[in-house]
Every structure is written in structure tokens, then in C-alpha cells.
Amino acid sequence: MTVDDPKTISPIPQSSIETVLQDCWDLMTSDAERALALAQAAEHSTQPESELYLQSRCYLGMCHFYAGRFTEAVDILSDIALAAARLEQNENARLANNTLGMCYHSLGNYEVALEHYGFAADYSRTLGDDSLLLAPLINSGTLLFDVGDVDSATEILTEVLGLNFEGVSDENIAVVCLLEARTLIHEARYDEAWQVAERAEALARKANYHTGIFSSQLLLGRIHRLQHNYEAARDILELLTHQPTVENVGADALEYFLELSKAYFALKQTDKAIETLKRGIGLVDPPRNNLMRLKVLDQIAFGYRLKKDLAKEVITLREIVNIERSEQYSQDQDLVVRSKIRSQHGKSLLEQDLTERQNELLKASHQRLSLVNEIAHQVGQTLNFEDLGNRLFKILATHLDVHFISLMTINEDAQALSFRFIVDSGVMLKEADIPIAHDKSYAASVVKTRQHILVRDTEVEGIGNQIGDADVMPRTMLFMPLFLEGAVIGVFSIQSPIPERFGRNEIQLMLSISKFISVSVSNILSHEKVQQLNQILSDEKQAIENAQKRIAHMAFHDSLTSLPNRQGLEVFVDRRIKVQKRPFHLVYIDLDRFKPVNDKYGHRVGDEVLICLSRRIKDSLRQRDFAARIGGDEFILVVDEFSLKADLENFLQRLLQVIEKRIDVEDAQLYVSASIGIAQFPLQGNDLDALMHNADSAMYEVKREGKGGVKSY
Known part of the structure; x- marks a missing residue:
């Protein structure tokens, strides 16, 4: 039977249509073409605009999606979504919108995808079934994670984990596990992430859900790489990128090639890394302005930089700049901002309550309130870490008897805490990075636990002053996490030679102050990044000018003797x-x-x-x-x-x-x-x-x- 020719499709008895559709549902993730034939047979055996007709058409679109024909799927499902809404067929409307979101997600059109996931979630709430709500929520969370809004994705995951999972398919539970594993990886909880990713792969295999299997293997390879097991990561990811159906995943399949290239870079196999990235773009052929394509091009430019191939690096950087100037890229960036604003709206209410309670505690001390204002003013006046350290030390030494302060930010690539400044008794010091995995570092513990740590007098005896003036012994130490949009970006510490100097009031005070320090740190890091980008652009311009001069010289000079030709x-x-x-x-x-x-x-x-x-x-x-x-x-x-x-x-x-x-x-x-x-x-x-x-x-x-x-x- 030719599935595209309705003349060859035999009608199905009315009593068997629902059974055929259930068989189609069970097959579509593992054998999309067989499932497509069943959906077409059901479609031609039902009355137009009936619920079973729209369900058959919807399944037809889903089969195209799982076969990697995203444009065909969009054409079918867009009509079904409108018809189902007009006919108030909420279940078909939910299913069509959720799959439309998946199609646009795979095509790299994230804003439209998120909109359809939202429609699907609204229909699910109307139907009152938690198991139906799970799919659009987890798809939204996965998309937000893809575009870099980890905070919003984590909030959605928390909501999903609170739903009733009774009756939920293995495929959907696998998707939940995948998002949970990604969140755990982001938090550097690799052992837990490995267990969750393995569970996701087992569920996906049980459901014959190929995309879920691929995504699980991707995460397992990533965990290996982040734990420096580069050969193991390479072996998993090489098998993954050579799967014959990998191109059916859509634009997100580029992530497989991107992860493999990172393993090759770590193994100093730069040529293989670049070849892998180019193969990924050639195989998947994502939309020009797709964010994942941008990440791949960034890695290709990095590879050319390692090879000192300036000409190819400049060409790749120019393509990146053109994408970043495109309207679609701007829309994707706006999507991240809008999702964060929606997420922040709920957080702002909680932060407002926190601020009110803190203000009640600070009212008793006008000096402390003035201190917060002074620090807020001072930290906003600088875009330099050393200057920030000197300003903070001058204030805190006066008001809190502090003799030592330090600030560290997280270096994601090195998985370490990098000192941005250390001020000991007014003297600026330098110190090596601290690995986040360090099990005896208070600062590393703060990053892992996301909680402040107070080290009292009895606990610091015998430790000595590890950095700086050995004659001044710290008797009280306080380590504060610095947060930005829910993520830990660094650690700020203060030390005093006075025993028990930091009590409840001082901790509350530092909690308030740390917010201003976090904003200042973010501003400085952004400023440094802008300077780096400006330097890159300046270097690119200079490289182009030099190349033009060389070309002009070559046109009028002999290459061997350098005499005019x-x-x-x-x-x-x-x-x-x-x-x-x-x-x-x-x-x-x-x-x-x-x-x-x-x-x-x-x-x-x-x-x-x-x-x-x-x-x-x-x-x-x-x-x-x-x-x-x-x-x-x-x-x-x-x-x-x-x-x-x-x-x-x-x-x-x-x-x-x-x-x-x-x-x-x-x-x-x-x-x-x-x-x-x-x-x-x-x-x-x-x-x-x-x-x-x-x-x-x-x-x-x-x-x-x-x-x-x-x-x-």
C-alpha cells in the first residue's frame, strides 16, 4: 500500500477505528511510516470534522513529525488546531498544539513553539487531567533550557514533579527524566544526573522512543566529558552521531555533534572537532538563524583559532555576527528575556516579602541601614574588581571589624572558583583558583549547598590564616553565596580577628549587601565580556585590513624576492x-x-x-x-x-x-x-x-x- 495515495487505502470498519488509532499511537515513535499508513486508513474511514477524523489527522501530523518531516507536520497540525478549537474538541486541540510546539522547536522557531506549548497546557488544565498537562509543561521546560533560561526551566520541572504520574506513558516520563538530568548536570551533581539519565534511556527503549534514547546518550556522554572521561564521552557520542535516523531529530540533533566536538577538543583532536561540527550542519541543515547553529559556528571559530587559521576564523565570526543581527535571533533573545520576566514576576513577590522582613530587623539600627545604602552606592560606581574590593574593604573594616575580604566567581570551564580580589589588612593579594570539587574548601561548599557558612572561633582554631598576613588570626569567618537570577555566580567572604563577631544581625545584613554585590559582579563581568567582544571585533577588523594590505602587496610584488612585479x-x-x-x-x-x-x-x-x-x-x-x-x-x-x-x-x-x-x-x-x-x-x-x-x-x-x-x- 502506498501511504500517500488515498485510492489504495482500504476503509476500516467503524468498530475497528479506535483500535487502529491505538495501534498507530503505539507505533509512531518506533515505526513512523507504518503508523502513518494506519492514520491514513483511519482518516479515510471517518466523517470529516468528527472527533475521530480530527484525531486521525492529528496522528497523521504526529507521524510526519516523528519521521522528521516537520514542515509537512506543521501544515496538517495547524489546520487541525484551528478546527478543533472551532469545534471545541479540547483533547484534539491539546494534542495538535503540543505537537506543533514540538515541530517548531525542532525547526528552531522557539517563540512560536513556546506559544503552542502554552495553548496545549491551557487545554490540558481545561480537561482537568494532570497526565495530559505533563507533556506541554516538560516540553516548555526543555525549550527554555535550550535557550538558556535555566531558572524558568527548573521552576517548570518542580511543577511537573508535583503532578500525578498515574497513567503517564513511559515516553513522557523519559522526557521528564531528561530535563531533570539536565538540571542536575547544570548543578554539577553528576552522579545523580547519571542515574536519572540511565533511567530515561531505559524508559525510552521500553517505549521505542528513538529521540529519547538519543537524548539520554547525549547526556551520558556530556557527564563523561564534564568528569574528564574524554575517551568514554567520545565513544558514546561517536556512536550517537552515526545513527542512521539522527537527522530526523531536527535542529536539536546539532547538540549531539556539538558535544562530540567538545570531547575532541579536550583530546586535542582539533581537526576531528571541526570536521564533526561541519558534518552536523551538513546532515541536519538547521535554519540559518537557529541558536544551536550559532553555538556550532562558535565552536568552529574556536577550532580555527586553535589551528591559527585566521582567514577561516574571520569568515566564521562574520557569519556569527550576521546571525546575531538577524530578526529571528533577536526574537529568540527576546523570548529568553520575556520568560525570565514572567518567572521573575513570581519571584519578585517573594523577594518583596523578604525585603520587608529584613527592613523590620534593620529599623532598630539606623547605622546598618545607612551601611546598606552606602555599599549600594559604592558598588554601583565601579566596573573594576580591584576597585570594588577596595571600596568594600574600607566600609566593612570600619563597620564590622573586618580585616580580610575576598570575592570569587565561578569559572564554568575550569569548574573552579577564581579569585577576583583578596584584600588583607588593606593590601591587595593574588591567589590560585580553588576547584569546586575541593572537599575542604568552605567557598566550594557554599557553591554546592547554595547556603552561607559561618565559621566560629572554636572551628577556626588551628586553621591559621591560609592567605595573607599570618600574624592576624581570623576568629570569625562568613562565606556568602552570590546569586543572580537564582544561580550561584560566586562567593563573597569576610573575616574578623574578633571571636563571635558575626551574629544573626550581621548575617542578615550581609544577605542584604550580597544582593548589591551580585549585581555589581554581574555588571563587571558583562563589562569585561563587552570589552572582550570589542577586542575580538577590533582584532577581526585589523586582520581584515592586514589581509587587504597583503593582497594589495601581492598584486604588485613578486612573492619570492618581494621586488615589484x-x-x-x-x-x-x-x-x-x-x-x-x-x-x-x-x-x-x-x-x-x-x-x-x-x-x-x-x-x-x-x-x-x-x-x-x-x-x-x-x-x-x-x-x-x-x-x-x-x-x-x-x-x-x-x-x-x-x-x-x-x-x-x-x-x-x-x-x-x-x-x-x-x-x-x-x-x-x-x-x-x-x-x-x-x-x-x-x-x-x-x-x-x-x-x-x-x-x-x-x-x-x-x-x-x-x-x-x-x-x-
Whole structure:
């Protein structure tokens, strides 16, 4: 049966339609083409606009989606979504909108995808079934994670985990596990993430859900890479990217190739990394402005930078800039901002309550309130970490008896905390990074637990001051996490030589202050990134300008000797004739005994001889004279007119002697000579061609007379 030809489809008895549709549902993730045939059969056996007809059409669109034909799926499902809404068939409307979201997600149109997921969630709530609500919610969370809004994705995951999972399909539970595993990876909880990803793969295999299997393997490979098991990561991801149906996943399949390239980069296999990224773009062919395509291009540019292939890096960076300037990219960025605003709206209410309670505690101390205001003002005045450290130390040393402060930010690539400043008794210090995995670091513990740590006097005895002035012992230490949009971005610590100096009031005070420090840190990091981007653009501009200069130079100069070439000669002579209009001599030099050198010693030695002679000729000329190489062993000189003809001949005889001097190349002692012909402008030619012809004729007279001499035309 040909599934696209309705004439070949046999009708199904009315009593069997629901059974056929259930079989279609069970097959579509594992065998989309067989499921498509069942959906078409059901469609042609039902009345138009009936619930079973729209359900059949909806399943038809879903089969196209799982077969990787996203555009065909959108065409079918868009009509079904409108018809179901008009006919108030909420279940079909929910299913059509959720699958439309998945299609647009795969096509890289994230804003439209999120809109359809929202419609599907609304229909699910109308139907009052938690199991139906799970799919659009988890799809929304996955999309938000893809575009970088981890906070909103985590909130959706929390909502999903609170739903009733009774009756939920293995496929949907696998998708929930995948988002949970991604969240755990983001929080560097790799062991837990591994278990959840393995469970997701088991559920996906049970449901024959290929995309779920692929996504699980992607996460397992990523965990290996983040734990520095690069070979294991490579092995998993190589198998994944060579799956025959990987292109059916859509634009998100690029993530598989991106992850594999990172493993190759870690293994210092740069060529393989670049080849993998290019293969991914060629196989998947995502939309030009797709965010995942942008990430792949960024990695390709990084690879060219490692290879020091400036030209290809510049071309790739230019493509990235063009994408970032596109309307679709701007819409995707706006989507992230809008989702964060929606998420932040709920958070702002909670933060408002927190601020009110903190203000009640701070009212008793006008000094503390003034301190918060002062710090808020001070940290907003700088875009430099060292200056920020000095400003904070001056205030906190005065008000909280602090002798030591430090600020660290998270280096995601190195999985470490990098010191941005350390101020000990007013002196700025430097210190090495602290690995986040360090099990004896208070700062690393703060990152892992997301909670502040207070180290009291009895706990710091025997520790000593690890950094800075050993004569000043810390008796109380406080380590505060710095948050931005729910994520830990760093750690701020203060130390005092006074026992029990930091109590409840001081901790509450620092909680308030830390928010302003977080904003300042974010501003400084953004400023540094802008400076880096400006430097990249400046470097790119300079590289382009340098390349243009090199190209311009190459157009008019000989690549071997760096002397002007025939084009350079033409420009120079044309200017001398048309602008300066002064008499000059054109000297044609053809080397003698050069061919035997090439034949005996090879072209490499011959090239060295030409370079040496070019240097000798150039050094012999006056500043206003000109030399060009126009052929293999042929040179042209443009020499200002001498007052006496004898002076010119003496000059060229001296030049001939210079040419005939011994040339030492490697172990060989070589000798060449030259036949030199002269033509005078304007007496013996009014243009370059005439002058060269006449000088060439004079030069051949020398050769006929035995070579190694000078002759005028």
C-alpha cells in the first residue's frame, strides 16, 4: 500500500477505528511510516470534522513529525488546531498544539513553539487531567533550557514533579527524566544526573522512543566529558552521531555533534572537532538563524583559532555576527528575556516579602541601614574588581571589624572558583583558583549547598590564616553565596580577628549587601565580556585590513624576492611618463649561467640565488631608482638619467660586477653573470612596451656577442 495515495487505502470498519488509532499511537515513535499508513486508513474511514477524523489527522501530523518531516507536520497540525478549537474538541486541540510546539522547536522557531506549548497546557488544565498537562509543561521546560533560561526551566520541572504520574506513558516520563538530568548536570551533581539519565534511556527503549534514547546518550556522554572521561564521552557520542535516523531529530540533533566536538577538543583532536561540527550542519541543515547553529559556528571559530587559521576564523565570526543581527535571533533573545520576566514576576513577590522582613530587623539600627545604602552606592560606581574590593574593604573594616575580604566567581570551564580580589589588612593579594570539587574548601561548599557558612572561633582554631598576613588570626569567618537570577555566580567572604563577631544581625545584613554585590559582579563581568567582544571585533577588523594590505602587496610584488612585479613596473613607469615626464633609462637584465644552477642544484637553491641577486641589485641602486622582477631570471631597472653616458655605463658595469660575485648557498659556491640592455625614454621609446622591446633587443645583442656585458639600444 502506498501511504500517500488515498485510492489504495482500504476503509476500516467503524468498530475497528479506535483500535487502529491505538495501534498507530503505539507505533509512531518506533515505526513512523507504518503508523502513518494506519492514520491514513483511519482518516479515510471517518466523517470529516468528527472527533475521530480530527484525531486521525492529528496522528497523521504526529507521524510526519516523528519521521522528521516537520514542515509537512506543521501544515496538517495547524489546520487541525484551528478546527478543533472551532469545534471545541479540547483533547484534539491539546494534542495538535503540543505537537506543533514540538515541530517548531525542532525547526528552531522557539517563540512560536513556546506559544503552542502554552495553548496545549491551557487545554490540558481545561480537561482537568494532570497526565495530559505533563507533556506541554516538560516540553516548555526543555525549550527554555535550550535557550538558556535555566531558572524558568527548573521552576517548570518542580511543577511537573508535583503532578500525578498515574497513567503517564513511559515516553513522557523519559522526557521528564531528561530535563531533570539536565538540571542536575547544570548543578554539577553528576552522579545523580547519571542515574536519572540511565533511567530515561531505559524508559525510552521500553517505549521505542528513538529521540529519547538519543537524548539520554547525549547526556551520558556530556557527564563523561564534564568528569574528564574524554575517551568514554567520545565513544558514546561517536556512536550517537552515526545513527542512521539522527537527522530526523531536527535542529536539536546539532547538540549531539556539538558535544562530540567538545570531547575532541579536550583530546586535542582539533581537526576531528571541526570536521564533526561541519558534518552536523551538513546532515541536519538547521535554519540559518537557529541558536544551536550559532553555538556550532562558535565552536568552529574556536577550532580555527586553535589551528591559527585566521582567514577561516574571520569568515566564521562574520557569519556569527550576521546571525546575531538577524530578526529571528533577536526574537529568540527576546523570548529568553520575556520568560525570565514572567518567572521573575513570581519571584519578585517573594523577594518583596523578604525585603520587608529584613527592613523590620534593620529599623532598630539606623547605622546598618545607612551601611546598606552606602555599599549600594559604592558598588554601583565601579566596573573594576580591584576597585570594588577596595571600596568594600574600607566600609566593612570600619563597620564590622573586618580585616580580610575576598570575592570569587565561578569559572564554568575550569569548574573552579577564581579569585577576583583578596584584600588583607588593606593590601591587595593574588591567589590560585580553588576547584569546586575541593572537599575542604568552605567557598566550594557554599557553591554546592547554595547556603552561607559561618565559621566560629572554636572551628577556626588551628586553621591559621591560609592567605595573607599570618600574624592576624581570623576568629570569625562568613562565606556568602552570590546569586543572580537564582544561580550561584560566586562567593563573597569576610573575616574578623574578633571571636563571635558575626551574629544573626550581621548575617542578615550581609544577605542584604550580597544582593548589591551580585549585581555589581554581574555588571563587571558583562563589562569585561563587552570589552572582550570589542577586542575580538577590533582584532577581526585589523586582520581584515592586514589581509587587504597583503593582497594589495601581492598584486604588485613578486612573492619570492618581494621586488615589484610586472604590474608594479607598469604602474611605476606609467607615473614616470605621465606625471614626472623626466628622461630615464630602462635597463633590461637577463641572468647568464642561471639555468645550469637550477638543473644541477634544484629549484630551492635557484630560488636562494634569485633572492640574493635581488638584494644585491636593490642595494646597488640609488634611492630614486627602481627595480622589478618580471620573469624567472629577468629584471627591469628604471634609472634616472645620468649627466654623462659614461656615468651610466660605469654604474651598470659596477652592477654587473656585483652580480658576478660569488654566491654561497648551503655547501655550493655559485657564479652567474648577466646580459644587460638599455633603452632611454623618450628617445628610444614613449611607453613601457617600446622601451622594454628596445632594451630587450640590446640585451640580446650582448648575448650574441658572448654574454656578460652592457649595451645600449
